[in-house]
Amino acid sequence: MTEQAHSQPLHILKVALDVPLDGVFDYRADTMLQAGQRVLVPFGSRQQVGIVVATASESELEPSKLKAIIRHFDQEPVLDAEFFSLLKFCADYYQYPYGQALLSALPARLRQTEPAQARQQFRYRLNAAGLAAGVADLPPRQVVQRRIFATLRERGRLDEAELAELSPSWRKGIAALCEKGWLEEEQVYAGLRASLQASNVEPELNAEQAHAVQSILLQRDTFQPWLLHGITGSGKTEVYIRLLQAVLEDNDGQALVLVPEINLTPQLEARFRSRLPQYPLVTLHSNLSESERLQNWRLAQSGDARIVIGTRLSVFTPMPKLKFMIVDEEHDTSYKQQDSMRYHARDVALVRAQRRNIPIVLGSATPALETWYNAQSGRYGLLTMQQRAVSQSQLPQVNCVDVSRVQIQDGLSPPLLKALRKRLERGEQSLLFINRRGYAPVLLCNACHWIAPCMRCSSRLVVHLRQGRLRCHHCGHEQKIARQCPSCGNPDLHPTGHGTQRLEETLVKLLPDARILRVDRDSTRRKHALSEMLAAVHAGEVDILIGTQMLAKGHDFPNLTLVGVLDTDSALFSPDFRAAERLFAQLMQVAGRAGRADKPGEVLIQTTFPEHQLFNALRSQDYAAYAQALMQEREVAQFPPYEFLALIKAEANDYAPVQQFLQFAADTARGLGSDALVYDPVRPQMERLKGMERGQLLFQAATRQALQVVLRQLTPQLRAHPLGNRIRWAVDVDPQEF
Numbered sequence: 001m002t003e004q005a006h007s008q009p010l011h012i013l014k015v016a017l018d019v020p021l022d023g024v025f026d027y028r029a030d031t032m033l034q035a036g037q038r039v040l041v042p043f044g045s046r047q048q049v050g051i052v053v054a055t056a057s058e059s060e061l062e063p064s065k066l067k068a069i070i071r072h073f074d075q076e077p078v079l080d081a082e083f084f085s086l087l088k089f090c091a092d093y094y095q096y097p098y099g100q101a102l103l104s105a106l107p108a109r110l111r112q113t114e115p116a117q118a119r120q121q122f123r124y125r126l127n128a129a130g131l132a133a134g135v136a137d138l139p140p141r142q143v144v145q146r147r148i149f150a151t152l153r154e155r156g157r158l159d160e161a162e163l164a165e166l167s168p169s170w171r172k173g174i175a176a177l178c179e180k181g182w183l184e185e186e187q188v189y190a191g192l193r194a195s196l197q198a199s200n201v202e203p204e205l206n207a208e209q210a211h212a213v214q215s216i217l218l219q220r221d222t223f224q225p226w227l228l229h230g231i232t233g234s235g236k237t238e239v240y241i242r243l244l245q246a247v248l249e250d251n252d253g254q255a256l257v258l259v260p261e262i263n264l265t266p267q268l269e270a271r272f273r274s275r276l277p278q279y280p281l282v283t284l285h286s287n288l289s290e291s292e293r294l295q296n297w298r299l300a301q302s303g304d305a306r307i308v309i310g311t312r313l314s315v316f317t318p319m320p321k322l323k324f325m326i327v328d329e330e331h332d333t334s335y336k337q338q339d340s341m342r343y344h345a346r347d348v349a350l351v352r353a354q355r356r357n358i359p360i361v362l363g364s365a366t367p368a369l370e371t372w373y374n375a376q377s378g379r380y381g382l383l384t385m386q387q388r389a390v391s392q393s394q395l396p397q398v399n400c401v402d403v404s405r406v407q408i409q410d411g412l413s414p415p416l417l418k419a420l421r422k423r424l425e426r427g428e429q430s431l432l433f434i435n436r437r438g439y440a441p442v443l444l445c446n447a448c449h450w451i452a453p454c455m456r457c458s459s460r461l462v463v464h465l466r467q468g469r470l471r472c473h474h475c476g477h478e479q480k481i482a483r484q485c486p487s488c489g490n491p492d493l494h495p496t497g498h499g500t501q502r503l504e505e506t507l508v509k510l511l512p513d514a515r516i517l518r519v520d521r522d523s524t525r526r527k528h529a530l531s532e533m534l535a536a537v538h539a540g541e542v543d544i545l546i547g548t549q550m551l552a553k554g555h556d557f558p559n560l561t562l563v564g565v566l567d568t569d570s571a572l573f574s575p576d577f578r579a580a581e582r583l584f585a586q587l588m589q590v591a592g593r594a595g596r597a598d599k600p601g602e603v604l605i606q607t608t609f610p611e612h613q614l615f616n617a618l619r620s621q622d623y624a625a626y627a628q629a630l631m632q633e634r635e636v637a638q639f640p641p642y643e644f645l646a647l648i649k650a651e652a653n654d655y656a657p658v659q660q661f662l663q664f665a666a667d668t669a670r671g672l673g674s675d676a677l678v679y680d681p682v683r684p685q686m687e688r689l690k691g692m693e694r695g696q697l698l699f700q701a702a703t704r705q706a707l708q709v710v711l712r713q714l715t716p717q718l719r720a721h722p723l724g725n726r727i728r729w730a731v732d733v734d735p736q737e738f
């Protein structure tokens with residue numbers, strides 16, 4: 001180090017990096033930076049983007065050994081103290097390296113080594129010269145220029161989205177008008193565009209909705225979790241809108257609305273933009289481009305966006321003026337992250353609301369049992385809505401068809417076929433729900449009973465007949481359909497069971513006049529495919545919908561009066577203790593699609609166990625009774641919410657090192673003398689996944705604290721173990737899958 005370098009004051013930065021190591025790293029800088037700024041630093045043989053989490057006047061390392069930052073990116077911090085505190089809590093609770101937790105919560109563009117720029121967008125209006133001109137001053141053949149000019153004269157200003165609606169070649173037209181000196185431009189943000197279809201129609205609240213709004217607003221200035229338990233069609237979205245109106249009009253605050261899946265975002269966004277056009281709104285989800293996501297994130301971070309609607313990662317979005325939070329469909333398993341830091345967005349949202357001292361609303365027709373337990377014990381406020389928002393609509397009638405007593409025709413029972421024909425005669429719509437895509441779940445040899453397996457997973461290959469392929473829905477492996485059995489040579493191989501594609505083929509044969517639409521992951525791969533399909537349903541261009549869980553929740557089809565449910569029995573006797581809870585929630589949601597307007601709805605469920613308590617609760621639409629029965633089972637078995645669980649999951653190409661690593665973890669944990677119960681290592685239900693042999697170790701404790709004590713001591717020892725770098729492993733606190 002030169003004398004000149006020694007003469008300069010030493011600024012030490014504590015930098016968090018996206019590396020699987022605990023702690024932060026010291027670097028020196030020529031100028032003092034602030035916590036929350038991003039820097040580019042050398043790390044080993046690479047350069048990495050890091051975040052300054054603190055500054056210091058001295059380091060444990062000798063000054064000569066400190067590496068200097070290469071450059072910094074931001075003039076102002078991109079993250080604040082609240083963000084650091086929340087991510088530190090999550091990293092500690094979910095046993096994940098702090099640096100990786102911080103960086104993973106940022107948009108991808110902010111993690112890149114090049115300076116991040118969101119794409120600029122502009123809005124245009126006529127200047128004095130343009131206002132003095134006329135359409136006649138433009139060449140007659142320049143149709144696009146004339147159309148843009150005329151529309152600008154009519155509306156006053158146009159942004160890029162509105163220009164794109166006028167013509168695909170609008171950029172050339174705008175460039176020509178700019179060259180004439182007729183236009184002024186100003187930078188705008190697409191996410192903040194006011195709704196062109198603003199609605200002043202404000203439906204009258206019923207007594208239950210009004211009570212819910214008033215109760216929550218009475219405690220709008222303090223932390224209070226509310227469970228809004230409303231049956232399907234009870235108008236929870238209208239309650240959300242009224243709450244946002246009241247909270248946002250009082251101050252310049254912000255609101256965060258979490259939704260479980262991307263396909264629920266557009267319709268909620270449309271409702272909010274229509275009813276709350278005065279409040280700038282942005283969305284955050286994985287369907288956005290990296291540039292769009294960065295732009296919307298920055299609008300939220302600056303406070304310019306007043307409403308943010310997003311999926312689970314949005315719970316970490318910096319919002320300096322956050323005053324209110326909503327978690328819609330709070331029971332949905334999509335809120336649980338299944339890789340990297342395995343956080344649950346609903347639980348993180350509750351922590352964030354508590355730290356900001358603001359109210360949070362958890363909405364669901366079928367709350368998670370943990371949430372229901374907290375509401376029943378008084379930790380959460382409970383608001384119940386048992387009547388549908390549309391006064392003429394009634395809850396659908398739920399009936400079970402005992403498939404052991406009737407002749408099934410290609411997966412469809414006579415009562416269900418009769419009900420479908422009746423809806424076709426009336427001009428009403430039907431939905432057939434089968435949570436299995438593809439043509440058939442199994443390719444079977446009738447001679448030796450060989451079933452086509454996936455060689456990379458502990459699962460079977462699914463038949464996709466139109467493509468002539470067998471596919472694994474877990475790892476994505478696919479191959480041609482075999483011409484003969486590889487076990488016995490029999491050429492007579494049969495697709496067995498039903499998927500969405502086979503059901504579609506069957507209905508085309510049985511009901512040739514029906515307009516049938518299949519909605520699953522295969523049919524909606526193309527961008528905007530789902531929104532186009534839903535538009536066709538609303539336009540009355542579809543008679544029968546065939547769908548998976550993509551259609552089970554959130555959608556409102558006024559002319560849909562029949563829901564048929566096929567093949568649900570496997571979940572009734574699953575080894576997963578949450579399977580029955582999830583099935584009930586799924587069936588309640590899909591049943592709620594029927595009869596949402598003034599026409600009565602009917603639900604037919606095909607099952608071999610029509611007297612099962614789950615179906616009895618469905619018939620009466622009594623979530624509370626079924627939840628109580630499940631809670632009693634959970635209490636006897638000491639499962640959540642009465643006990644707390646954590647898993648250590650491990651996988652490798654060979655099971656031997658997995659077994660060795662998990663056994664070390666079990667022995668070490670038992671030696672710590674904690675109050676947590678440590679089970680023996682076992683294989684999960686899916687023993688092999690994507691070519692990796694898997695194992696897991698279960699921890700159980702009466703309190704979260706007892707669980708955290710053992711994990712906090714154990715995790716550093718696992719990271720230091722030689723096998724820790726040879727296999728993939730992770731800690732999963734509050735696991736949802738086993």
